[in-house]
Amino acid sequence: MRYLTAGESHGKQLTTIIEGVPSHLPLVNDDINQSLLRRQKGYGRGRRMQIEKDLVEITSGVRHGYTLGSPITLVVKNDDFKHWKNIMGESPVDDPEEVKRKITRPRPGHADLNGALKYRHRDMRNVLERSSARETAARVAAGAVAKKILSLVGVDVVGYVKEIAGIQAKGYEHLTLEERKHISENSPVRTLDDEAGKRMMAAIDLAKKEGDSLGGIVEVVAAGMPPGIGSHVHYDRKLDAKIAGSVVSINAFKGVEFGLGFEAARRNGSEVHDEILWNEEKGFYRKTNRLGGFEGGMTTGMPIVVKGVMKPIPTLYKPLQSVDIDTKKTFEASIERSDACAVPAAAVVMEHVVAFELAKALLDQFPHDYFPSFQKALNDYREEVRCF
Numbered sequence: 078m079r080y081l082t083a084g085e086s087h088g089k090q091l092t093t094i095i096e097g098v099p100s101h102l103p104l105v106n107d108d109i110n111q112s113l114l115r116r117q118k119g120y121g122r123g124r125r126m127q128i129e130k131d132l133v134e135i136t137s138g139v140r141h142g143y144t145l146g147s148p149i150t151l152v153v154k155n156d157d158f159k160h161w162k163n164i165m166g167e168s169p170v171d172d173p174e175e176v177k178r179k180i181t182r183p184r185p186g187h188a189d190l191n192g193a194l195k196y197r198h199r200d201m202r203n204v205l206e207r208s209s210a211r212e213t214a215a216r217v218a219a220g221a222v223a224k225k226i227l228s229l230v231g232v233d234v235v236g237y238v239k240e241i242a243g244i245q246a247k248g249y250e251h252l253t254l255e256e257r258k259h260i261s262e263n264s265p266v267r268t269l270d271d272e273a274g275k276r277m278m279a280a281i282d283l284a285k286k287e288g289d290s291l292g293g294i295v296e297v298v299a300a301g302m303p304p305g306i307g308s309h310v311h312y313d314r315k316l317d318a319k320i321a322g323s324v325v326s327i328n329a330f331k332g333v334e335f336g337l338g339f340e341a342a343r344r345n346g347s348e349v350h351d352e353i354l355w356n357e358e359k360g361f362y363r364k365t366n367r368l369g370g371f372e373g374g375m376t377t378g379m380p381i382v383v384k385g386v387m388k389p390i391p392t393l394y395k396p397l398q399s400v401d402i403d404t405k406k407t408f409e410a411s412i413e414r415s416d417a418c419a420v421p422a423a424a425v426v427m428e429h430v431v432a433f434e435l436a437k438a439l440l441d442q443f444p445h446d447y448f449p450s451f452q453k454a455l456n457d458y459r460e461e462v463r464c465f
């Protein structure tokens with residue numbers, strides 16, 4: 078299973094094409110819309126999210142509520158396009174109005190300057206339109222299909238905010254995955270600690286007032302993966318590495334940790350590794366889950382616990398120094414609109430990119446064109462390893 082996305086932030090639409098989804102998977106618009114609408118919520122976002130109402134149109138690969146085995150195309154319209162028709166190219170390039178709106182002032186922290194140099198764009202709109210995290214809506218659409226696959230084979234995934242601006246959510250370790258889902262959905266900052274959540278919102282308000290922006294840490298937990306998914310045999314078959322790559326590919330994500338993560342460097346081995354136990358009913362299992370569900374590039378059967386680090390949003394109302402690519406003069410950036418903090422929205426994005434990697438890994442390991450055959454193969458494997 079693989080996917081591609083296309084579309085500019087202020088263009089007509091976003092398109093996702095997913096290939097390799099088996100036939101006879103039940104799939105309706107609502108399976109995807111729920112995820113898209115969740116991504117749009119979250120304290121700290123700017124005015125754009127009030128303009129958009131992300132709803133999917135499935136234009137191929139599905140009939141009468143079931144997948145066909147052919148490529149699935151998912152379209153999400155950009156409602157903001159109506160305000161950007163001219164700027165996005167419906168008028169001639171020498172239109173003086175458009176020339177006036179050329180973007181020549183790169184924002185530190187965004188893709189503007191590097192993209193301009195690489196593609197020789199003198200109007201950096203040609204870069205920012207695609208580097209915008211608007212694209213994460215298309216990725217969430219793909220992840221929603223993956224989540225549908227996972228839900229029908231007993232794998233559940235949830236993402237929530239662990240930290241914003243150094244304020245950490247605490248005391249939620251005892252919560253079940255179902256409770257984590259429920260509580261984070263009802264929290265404006267999508268966190269599990271109400272008290273910390275209030276302080277996070279106050280920090281976002283302050284950053285906004287000061288024209289600044291904030292980053293944070295997202296945690297994703299996936300329960301129900303059988304052991305032995307992924308492989309130790311090659312670098313490009315290690316599932317933890319694939320997940321790490323997909324997390325860092327999310328706009329503004331700069332780091333990833335599994336389980337204890339960087340804390341493992343500070344502890345002795347006896348305080349890091351998860352002891353192995355066995356009983357007749359479960360087969361092999363672990364006493365602890367300090368390594369976050371991975372050993373040797375393969376799942377251990379314990380929940381996967383992965384954190385992603387998001388840097389603060391680069392577009393700032395508070396000016397940062399930069400250089401105009403035409404005049405070569407120093408300027409202090411001024412902007413029209415931006416998110417002050419998108420960590421709560423990014424929790425939904427990370428949940429979906431992780432879900433995609435998990436569903437893909439299962440389909441890689443148990444390749445089937447017909448969804449019920451895939452389900453059967455996976456159930457047979459679960460039983461074999463339980464009795465091993």
Ligand SMILES: Cc1cc2nc3c(=O)[nH]c(=O)nc-3n(C[C@H](O)[C@H](O)[C@H](O)COP(=O)(O)O)c2cc1C
Binds near residue numbers: 392
């Ligand atoms: C959900 C989400 C919303 C974002 N919103 C903004 C925004 O409003 N303004 C901005 O400058 N960057 C925003 N970003 C971050 C930029 O897209 C990102 O920093 C940029 O693409 C450069 O990539 P890099 O930070 O990964 O190097 C957002 C990221 C995410 C995940």
Ligand SMILES: C=C(O[C@@H]1CC(C(=O)O)=C[C@@H](OP(=O)(O)O)[C@H]1O)C(=O)O
Binds near residue numbers: 086124415
């Ligand atoms: C559109 C989305 O996020 C956008 C991501 C983004 C960026 O630079 O990454 C910049 C902003 O776009 P605009 O300049 O149009 O307000 C965000 O709103 C979205 O998440 O759907």
